[in-house]
Amino acid sequence: MRVSERVDRLFTRALEQMREGSRLKVIVAGTRESLFGSSYRTAQEVPFLRDSLGMQRYMVMPILALLPAALAAIYFYGWRALAIIAVSYFFGALTELTFCAVRRIEITEGLLVTGILYPLTLPPTLPLWMVALGVIIGVAVGKELFGGTGYNVFNPALVGRAFLAFAFPVQMTNYWFEPFERGFGGFLHYAPAADALTKATPLMQMKFDHVTTSWLKLLWGNTAGSLGETSALLLILGGLFLILTRTIDWRVPLGYVGSLGLFSWLLWAIAPDKFPGPVFQILAGGLLLGAFFMATDPVTSPITTKGRWAFAVILGLLTVAIRSFTGFAEGVMFAILIGNMFTPLLDRLTLPRGVKGVRVE
Amino acid sequence: MGRRLHGGHYFPRFQGEPQEGDGIKEQPPPRRAIVFLKQGLCIKSQTQRRDLQVELSPLVEPGDRVKAGTIIARDDEKISTPLHSPISGEVIAIEERPHPGGGKAPAAVIEADGQDEWELLDHHDPERLEVEELQRILYEAGVTDGGNGGFPTQFNTSPAKPEDVKYLIIDGIDDEPYLRYNGTLLAQDVERSIAGIDLMRRALGGPAVHLGIGGGSRKLIAALRERAPDWLKIDPLPARYPQGDEEMLIRTILRIEVPPGGISTDVGVVVQDVAHVLAAYEAVYEGRPFIEQAIAIAGPAVSEPRNLRVRIGTPLSELLQPKDGGRVMLDGALRGLPVEDLEMPTLRNTRGVVALPGPVARLLAWSEPGFTKDSFTKAFLALPWLPKRADFGLHGPERPCVKCGFCLDACPQGLAPALLGEYAAHDLLDEAEELNIFSCIECGLCAYVCPAKIPLLEQIRAGKRKIWEAKG
Numbered sequence: 001m002r003v004s005e006r007v008d009r010l011f012t013r014a015l016e017q018m019r020e021g022s023r024l025k026v027i028v029a030g031t032r033e034s035l036f037g038s039s040y041r042t043a044q045e046v047p048f049l050r051d052s053l054g055m056q057r058y059m060v061m062p063i064l065a066l067l068p069a070a071l072a073a074i075y076f077y078g079w080r081a082l083a084i085i086a087v088s089y090f091f092g093a094l095t096e097l098t099f100c101a102v103r104r105i106e107i108t109e110g111l112l113v114t115g116i117l118y119p120l121t122l123p124p125t126l127p128l129w130m131v132a133l134g135v136i137i138g139v140a141v142g143k144e145l146f147g148g149t150g151y152n153v154f155n156p157a158l159v160g161r162a163f164l165a166f167a168f169p170v171q172m173t174n175y176w177f178e179p180f181e182r183g184f185g186g187f188l189h190y191a192p193a194a195d196a197l198t199k200a201t202p203l204m205q206m207k208f209d210h211v212t213t214s215w216l217k218l219l220w221g222n223t224a225g226s227l228g229e230t231s232a233l234l235l236i237l238g239g240l241f242l243i244l245t246r247t248i249d250w251r252v253p254l255g256y257v258g259s260l261g262l263f264s265w266l267l268w269a270i271a272p273d274k275f276p277g278p279v280f281q282i283l284a285g286g287l288l289l290g291a292f293f294m295a296t297d298p299v300t301s302p303i304t305t306k307g308r309w310a311f312a313v314i315l316g317l318l319t320v321a322i323r324s325f326t327g328f329a330e331g332v333m334f335a336i337l338i339g340n341m342f343t344p345l346l347d348r349l350t351l352p353r354g355v356k357g358v359r360v361e
Numbered sequence: 362m363g364r365r366l367h368g369g370h371y372f373p374r375f376q377g378e379p380q381e382g383d384g385i386k387e388q389p390p391p392r393r394a395i396v397f398l399k400q401g402l403c404i405k406s407q408t409q410r411r412d413l414q415v416e417l418s419p420l421v422e423p424g425d426r427v428k429a430g431t432i433i434a435r436d437d438e439k440i441s442t443p444l445h446s447p448i449s450g451e452v453i454a455i456e457e458r459p460h461p462g463g464g465k466a467p468a469a470v471i472e473a474d475g476q477d478e479w480e481l482l483d484h485h486d487p488e489r490l491e492v493e494e495l496q497r498i499l500y501e502a503g504v505t506d507g508g509n510g511g512f513p514t515q516f517n518t519s520p521a522k523p524e525d526v527k528y529l530i531i532d533g534i535d536d537e538p539y540l541r542y543n544g545t546l547l548a549q550d551v552e553r554s555i556a557g558i559d560l561m562r563r564a565l566g567g568p569a570v571h572l573g574i575g576g577g578s579r580k581l582i583a584a585l586r587e588r589a590p591d592w593l594k595i596d597p598l599p600a601r602y603p604q605g606d607e608e609m610l611i612r613t614i615l616r617i618e619v620p621p622g623g624i625s626t627d628v629g630v631v632v633q634d635v636a637h638v639l640a641a642y643e644a645v646y647e648g649r650p651f652i653e654q655a656i657a658i659a660g661p662a663v664s665e666p667r668n669l670r671v672r673i674g675t676p677l678s679e680l681l682q683p684k685d686g687g688r689v690m691l692d693g694a695l696r697g698l699p700v701e702d703l704e705m706p707t708l709r710n711t712r713g714v715v716a717l718p719g720p721v722a723r724l725l726a727w728s729e730p731g732f733t734k735d736s737f738t739k740a741f742l743a744l745p746w747l748p749k750r751a752d753f754g755l756h757g758p759e760r761p762c763v764k765c766g767f768c769l770d771a772c773p774q775g776l777a778p779a780l781l782g783e784y785a786a787h788d789l790l791d792e793a794e795e796l797n798i799f800s801c802i803e804c805g806l807c808a809y810v811c812p813a814k815i816p817l818l819e820q821i822r823a824g825k826r827k828i829w830e831a832k833g
Contacts, residue, residue: 004724034757036722041755045819047805048717049538049694051812052734052741054756056727058765058812061740106758150761150813246738249766298765303779305769354621354800355367355612355775 008036023101030106059109061247062293065238066116069289072234073227076179077124078186081227084122084131089115091132092139099144110149110156110299114139117293118157120228121286121333122164124192125175130168134160154340155300158333165333176201176224201225203285204329206276218283229286239292248296251305255312256291256319257282263320275324287319290332300340307346315339366613368771369601370737370806372538375751377661381578385545385655385668390429390448392473394674395458395706398434399466400441402511402519402624413511413520415439419469425452428480429672430650432501433469442506442518444709447652447672450474461691461698461705468706471674481648487560495564495645496523502644503651506709507637509607510626514564521626528615528630529568531558531638534598534605535576538751539659540693540713542668543605544574546635546655548581551588554635557642558593561633564641568631569594571614576600602695603773603804607632622799636712657713660694661751662687671707677714678703686719694751695805696818717753727756737767737810760813768807768817774800778807782817785824790831793824801825 011032018025033040034056043050073081092115100107118135138160146152165172176199177192179185186192201224202213217223221231229235242248261278268277281287295301295315302311315335322331401414417434421427427446435443446452450473460466482502485494496514499505505512511519513526535541547554562570572589574582575598585595596614598604604613607625610632611617617628625632640651652673659666662683671680677700683689690697691705694715707714731741735749743749768778777796784793798821807817 004722007724008722030758033755036724036726036757040720040722040757042717042720042753043755043814043816045816046697047695047809047818048688048690048697048699048753049809050752050754050756050814051736051738051810052731052752053736053738053810053812054727054754054814055760055763055812056756057740058738058763060727108760110763148761150763245740247740298763301764303764303766303769304777305766308766351780351796352769352775352777353795354797355618355773 004036008032021104023104026104027097027100027107034107034109055109058247059112061242061245062113063116065241065247066120066228066293068234068238069120069228069231070116072221072231073120073124075185075187076181076221076230077177077227078180078189078191080124080191081119081186083128084119084126084227085116087128087131088119088135092118092135095136095139095144099140099148103148105148108149110143111139113297114143114156118160120289121157121161121226123172123175124177124227126164126171130164130171133167134164136160137163150299152299153343154337155294155297158294158337161333162337174199176204178224179222179230181222198224201285201329202280203323206280206284207323207329210273212276212280213284215279215283218280223284226286226289229289232283232288235288235292239288242292242296248292249305249308251308252296252301252312253291255309256295256315257287259313259316260287260319261316263317264324267320267324281320281323285323285330286332290319290336291315294332294336295339300343302343302346302350304347304350304352306350307343310346310350311339311342314342366599366601366604366609366773367775368773368806369604369609370771370810371599371601372536373735373743373745373749375538375661375735376733376748377663377666377751378539378541378659379657379666379668381545383545383667385542385549385670388669388671388675388680390473390477390672391675391679393676394447394471394473394672395468395676395704396433396444396447396471396674397458397460397466397468397706397708398444398455399460400444400506400709402440402506402509413440415441416467417441417444419455419467421446421452421455421469423452423454426450427452427471428478430480430482430652437516440511440517440520442503442511443501445503445650445652446471447674448473449476449478459702459705461700461708463698479649482644482650484648485645487556487645490563490645492564492566495560498645499560499564499641501650502640503709504637504640504644507634508632509624510631512561512564512631512633512637513626519626519631520624521629521631523565525629526565526568526626526631528611529558529562529565529570530607530610530614530630530632531570531572532605532607532610532632532634533572533574534600534610536600536602536605537693537695538602539715540657541576542655542657543635544576544578544581545668546639547574547585548578551581551584553642554638555585555588555590555593556646557638557640559590560641560645561638562592565631567592571596573598573604573610573614575604602806603802606773606802606804608802609773621797651709654707654709654711656707656711657715659713660687660690660715660717662716662718673709673711674706676704676706680707680714681716683716684718687716688719690715690717694753695809696803720754726754737771755814756812759815762813762815765812767810767812771806771810773804773806774802776800778817778821779815781824782807782815782820785820785827788827790824790828794828798824798828
């Protein structure tokens, strides 16, 4: 591998120039090891044999799974969607690097997922400076203040979004657009046209005007909504990819979607004219994005199997409750953030103590 | 019927593993043999029952002439099994030498005379042996120290007594990467294997006998089934690591649980591997003491991977020369012991020697599709017909746990390794004990599957040691 060697030599030379123990050196050295991945440093204790899956690959899997939804975001709302993602990555990385430099630790891969997940939860025309502010708050307050990837209590992407929802409620809830849906769609536009402004997502239309949206539209995704949440089909495909590659635990999305379906069916059975049916509840809004990509964030969800089931059911219950009985039309973000708070308790209650079995007399 | 193994991981065949059909080649006796006078049970799990590690006093002195099979150390009082000279020649030293398990231990060094004369055991009619006589032969042949709990006889070879044994399990599972030759050994001579198992069964007073097969071919299972007598039950099991561990065999075949920190003989079960079964056959039918064993010479840094029948005490330098930058592990890449000095000999319980490659820089290795990669997840596009490339890398700098839960899914004991490791590393020993840290069988799968590459097995071992020290 001649390219490898050449890049490696570049790093070696750069590192020689840097002062021992300097902040830059820590980060550059860490970056080199991450880039070279695999066997740059070999295991020095048992087991010497290690799984080929490292943190880089583990964190790249959700990005692969989100690519269809991200492409759909561009198709539905124009190239501005890509600009939002780029701003999110840039300012997210800047925040992360600052904290790593101050604390003299190597940069970790957690940002890879946050950087794409967070913009997909935003309305298509949110000013870019707000996008930047949100990701800075999300990464800094949501993750780094807790100690960095692995130690955070709340999903950083949702912390950033929650901050924006409170700081800029108008921009976050009133500017929805009808998507492009003909021909090359948004691939030929930068942003949605001004006359496409609708001010309501399917969930809002349902809640405030009792107007239903067809399942087909929800499945395909040509409805108003956040960048990445509209196409149920692509989100399900991405989620299945993660489940089949065993990157996420199938129990969380199944438990979340299943319990949400059950609870909303109960409400619908009691008062069909007041509450929407379960299929609408599942396909509309951010539920699928949340269930497959945010509730499954390993750091902020329980580690045990039983804990994950309980976590998923709590999320389903909270989402239905918020959507049905509060002033908000959408409840996925709050449900997951509140659910994150249950994680340590659920873990504690369900810690495995070993295989229970038959003991001889 | 038994129960399913919880967790576990099926290891594909890696590059550098001997092929199934290769058989086992004879290795000529070494020019010099080193026999450690230290021996003990519970070798696989390093932090279990240290009390079973004993040191035998030598019966020979430097200058003595010995034959292959001469007993050079024995102690009928302690739980132990006699040790033999593996070659004929002269004892040139009894000295302290570095032991693979760490530290130094006394060892006898024997220089070969090139004659390869054997001192055989007394010959008997194997069919008419009394139980006591059978036990004596197995003891003097050195066959009785197999398994974590040893092989119980009247000669103090195990913490258990022969009359307490209700079950005998033979481990024919090929689950651990690089060390897979149980099927080959069985297939070489099915009649011998069954005769050897019969000897063990008779020596234990007729317990129920199970033979666990995993990873062996269908032909082998069919051949065994056809020739198995009524008392022998053949149990085909998935070759998911660590199915071959005693606790797992006992659970999956018998549905019995070994208590935390306990060993097989505590619950009346004796587990023996195929090598010891064949050694029992050779001892009784041919009078040959247990001084030869099959071991695997494997790993990516070995030029010619193969299974060899070698004399115990052969220095590793006579068996392999790792390619540049390679490191050598005694007993596999998952829980083996690193060996610095290739003068280190094989031990009686050595199952293989593995040479691992040195570090390699591969730019963006994580972005490859991974046709030849092995993972607990399905994150790589591994093609089943390609031999897999073993990974020994840490994939970048150390990272904190992200609580992915893979270690909980993989743990065959159903524990929470991530938390055990964290508690142990932070001296939260009561918490670790409450989560049954002593149930851990130290298979190392948790550290294998960890994407953050946290050394969980080392942390858990250290935790166990700390708890012992705290208890005195």
